[in-house]
Amino acid sequence: MNITQQVDGEQAMLWNGSAGRAWVESQAVLDQMFKPFEDLLAEAVNVRSVLRVLDVGCGTGSTMLTVARLLGAKGRCIGIDISAPMLAAAQAQAEREGAPASFICADAQIHAFEPASFDTIISRFGVMFFDDSVRAFANLRCAAKSGAELRFIAWRSAEENPFMTTAERAAAPLLPNMPTRAPNAPGQFAFADQHRVHRILEESGWADIDIQPIDVACTFPEQELIRYLSQLGPLGRVLHQADEPTRTEVIETVRAAFDPYVDGAEVRFNAACWMVVARAP
Structure with a gap:
């Protein structure tokens, strides 16, 4: 069953607008780029004891569908996201596969989950x-069974992930309206501070919190680089406002800035992230 709930706010507008559409259009390359993280999360799911999995910020559904394949008919995966375009892509893929998965278009911060209904909660760059992160993780804790595991991957700092800010840094002199990233604000690097992440989880009622740095090699085809740099991230959100010259x-300048990451027919970079694990007491 698919539940649709009204979502509001800046993030909802962003992910139901240009950002969400860009992710859907770039789904194949992004799934390839982030597959190592998908594998890390899927490998950690105990398929012998887990029946219900919640994927928070599931996006176009690649991670949750991988887990659904592992669980088979005995399990059930539910994905929640605020982006209707991304969930539509996820649902279409699930239907093609006949996967035991369903989707909720809602904000996990406030959605009324069935209490104590999930064995495992996962997220790949979705939290x-x-x-209000404390409120959100408290809500997720209420949705978790006693002893359920929370496991998610989040980015470390922008300084440790220069690839992820190459486009905006290179374009900034040419685009004065380029948005800036505020520390700790909702967004890609909101969980850069390990101590802040620990505090959020502790205050929201999670226990046995473990936060470990992981560094993962990521690749995607060089032929997809122009699409990647021109459609995604802060640059993708403002580039369409510029005149053609x-x-x-901007595209020529930014493409040149990515040269250090190009190795023949591939783009290669290191992703500096946190693997965060906690347990519902």
Whole structure:
């Protein structure tokens, strides 16, 4: 069953607008890029004892569908996200596969989950966008069974992930309206501070909190680089506002800035992240 709930706020507008559409259009390359993280999460799910899995910020559904394949008919995966376009892509893929999965279009911070209903809660880069992270993780704790595991991957700092900010840094001199990233604000690097993440989980009622750095090699085809740099992230959100000469200059400038990451037919970079594990007491 698919539940649709009204979602509001800046993040909902973003992910139901240009950002969500860009992710859907780039789904194949992004799934390839982030597959190592998907594998890390899927490998950690105990398929012998887990029956119900919640994927928070499931996006276009690649991670939860991988877990659904592992669980088979005995399990059930539910994905929640605020982006209707991304969930539509996820649902279409699930239907093609006949996967035991369903989707909720809602904000996990406030959605009324069935209490104590999940054995495992996972997320691949989906939990850094809450307006109130303590409230969100407290809500997820209420949705978790006693002893259930929470496991998610989040980015470390922008300084440790120069690839992820290459486009905006290179384009900034040419685009004065380039949005800036505020420390700890909802977004990609909101969980950069390990101590802040620990405090959020502790205050929201999670126990046995373990936060470990992971560094993962990621790749995608060089032929997809122009699409990646021009459609995604802060640059992707503002580039369409530029006139054609400016747009051409920006793309040329930014593409050159990615040269250090290009190795023949592939783009290669290191992703510096946290693997966070906690347990519902």
